Amino acid sequence: MPSNIIHYKSKADYESGIKSEISVPEKLAKDVTKVVEKTAKVTEAAAKASISTDALAIAQAGKKLAVDAVTTIAKSAVNAPEESSEAEKVAPVKELLPINRPAIFFLEGLHLSTLSSKGGLEDIAKSFSDGEFVSWNDEDKVFEDVLRRPKDQPIILVGHSLGGDAVVNLANRLNSAQAGFREVNLLVTLDSVGFDNDIIPKNVKKNLNFMLDRSFIFNDGPNVARDFKTTDVINILRPEGHTKIDEAADVHREIFQEITQVLDQNYLAKRKQQLAGLYRAFYEMNQQNNS
Structure with missing residues (x-):
């Protein structure tokens, strides 16, 4: 394992191209410290939640982030190959009746009843008869x-916050022999x-x-395509806060247009x-009549 790794300290450094070197042990120590501190914040938030459903939701989110963090740190420590995420085993899927319509799923992030949400992903989902929130x-x-x-039906996955992480997980799970290497026509991730x-x-x-054009707790950085010849990745910086990015009207418009384009192309192909x-x-009938 190399003694040093090259990485970007922050999103600002990424945009300006400034790189820095940090030794692996130091980086791991910092990662572990961040996980401990931020997991503690999740636990504290759960304890302060006034409604039990909110406490449960926060606890579930905290558990997922902790598991993801430990997995990531372990991969970094052993220098695990990048291909591993796509090679994960998928549990056998039980036989169910087919659903002959497009798969259009909108996955929301952590939902708390104490926080009101206006005009988020649910509103876009309602714009499509086959949309599911x-x-x-x-x-x-x-x-x-x-x-x-x-397989002739398009697959469209849209996710915000923890939902964004979940739709990338889904795309990886669909890219397996067990899932038949299903194509995802459109993947939309919001912070x-x-x-x-x-x-x-x-x-x-x-x-x-x-x-976001600034850092937020546990948020992922810019996405990159594993194969730029098969996947078009577009990173779009936004000025809104984490809880508002899925409510922006121009974001809704762009997502709506992209989904509509996929559905139209699928219809024309059929x-x-x-x-x-x-x-x-x-x-063939004409040939038979002439023979």
């Missing part, structure tokens, strides 16, 4: 539901919160990544296949 904690159910779609989920797998055609089939049938 769920929690980041429903990742396994979404995975099962996506696999019930025929994802998590660890080690900045690399977008090659089964994703396009990723729109809306990110129509072309249908017309090609009709033409072949007509041609």
